[in-house]
Amino acid sequence: MVIGCCDARRSAHRPASPRSVIYLLPQSQSQRRTEVGVCCFPQCFFLFPVSDGLKMRPQYDGVVHCMKTIWKLEGIRGLYQGVTPNIWGAGASWGLYFLFYNAIKAYTREGRQTELSAGEHLVSAAEAGMLTLCLTNPVWVTKTRLVLQYNADPSRKHYKGMMDALVKIYRHEGIPGLYRGFVPGLVGTSHAALQFMTYEGLKRERNKYKNMPTESLLSPLEYITMAAISKIFAVAVTYPYQVVRARLQDQHNNYSGIVDVIRRTWSNEGIEGFYKGMVPNLVRVIPACCITFLVFENVSRLLLGEYH
Incomplete structure (x- = not known):
């Protein structure tokens, strides 16, 4: 997929493809300076899922062009637009998720000597995801x-x-405004559920291969590898929900609901529309996922006195 360039002089000389290039109406240089996007570095990736052809969208050739354009227009501040809720959201989500997930696993295993099955890991992760969301x-x-x-x-x-x-959304849209995209978000709990089920299965099989107890501490490289594999699998299976959820939460478009998003995306962009930005998204989330799982495994063992 190619995102059209924000420079009208360049886009005017490019071949047209209605499904792969987004266009801008001609405008003055001063207008372009005030209307080109303001995402921070991680959010350059975020613009891809909502690039549905609306003319007010920022138009970029890719991540590098996005960063260069934002840097020229807004400097370092523009590269960190939206970073505060991202930090709060990511930190709270991972913390709550691991808390709920391990509590649910412990409750399920109470009084049992057998290990949890793949299905039980799946259900535990899904329940933790719903509570976190x-x-x-x-x-x-x-x-x-x-x-x-x-x-x-x-x-x-x-x-x-x-x-x-938060205050303005609540004031003008009420509680429903703060919970836009909640239903596809619930569907998205399958993402984490699949990821944790795969991750736990890989750990179990690795320890079995090494003739070690199931909960034995593995090497950092092993944790990183298993986290990356489980994340890639989960994203590949569930990515369309992220596109649907992002478009429902977008203030620049008005969808009547999930069915309307799916219908219009399919009609205007085909199956490709549901996978926009998947590769850049993987580039963004895999390193964070690997670090998170590695730190969690080692810190939890350290706190439990099991770290050697």
């Missing part, structure tokens, strides 16, 4: 709204920051 969905709505503000002029932005966005 109930608490963190407003943060992700806020992140989406902040990232998808396309004015480079800070004085013309509707949301000034995370708390301002």
Whole structure:
């Protein structure tokens, strides 16, 4: 997929493909300076799922071009647009998820000597995901709204920051506004469920291969490898829900619901529309996932006195 360039002079000389290039109407240089996007480095990847052809969208050739354009227009501040809810959301989500997941696993295993099956890991992870989403969905709505503000002029932005966005969304849209995309988010709990089921299965098989107890501590490289494999598998299977959820939370488009998003995406972009940005997304999430799982495994063992 190619995202069209924000420079009208360049795009005017490019071959047209309605499914792969997004166009901008001609505009003056001064207008371009105030309307080109404002995502931070991680959020350059986030713009791909919502690139549905609307003319007000930022237009980039790719991640590198996105970063260069934002740097020229807004400097370092523009590269970190939406980073606050991203930090809060990611930190709270992982912390709550591991808390719920391990609590549910412990409850399920209480009084048993046998290991949990793959299905039980799947159910435990899904339940943990649903509980986590109930608490963190407003943060992700806020992140989406902040990232998808396309004015480079800070004085013309509707949301000034995370708390301002939370207050304004609640004031104008109520609780439903803070929980936009919640239903596809629930569907998305299957992502984490598949990831944890795969991760736990890989750990079990690795320890079995090494003739070690199931919960034995593995090497950092082994944890990183298993985390990466499980993440790739989960993303490949469940990515379309992320596209649907992001578009529902986008303030620049008005969908009547999940069915409307799916219908319009399919009609306008075909099957490719449901996988927009998957590769850049993998590039972004795999390193974070590997680090998170590695730190969790080692810190939890250290706290339990099992670290050698």
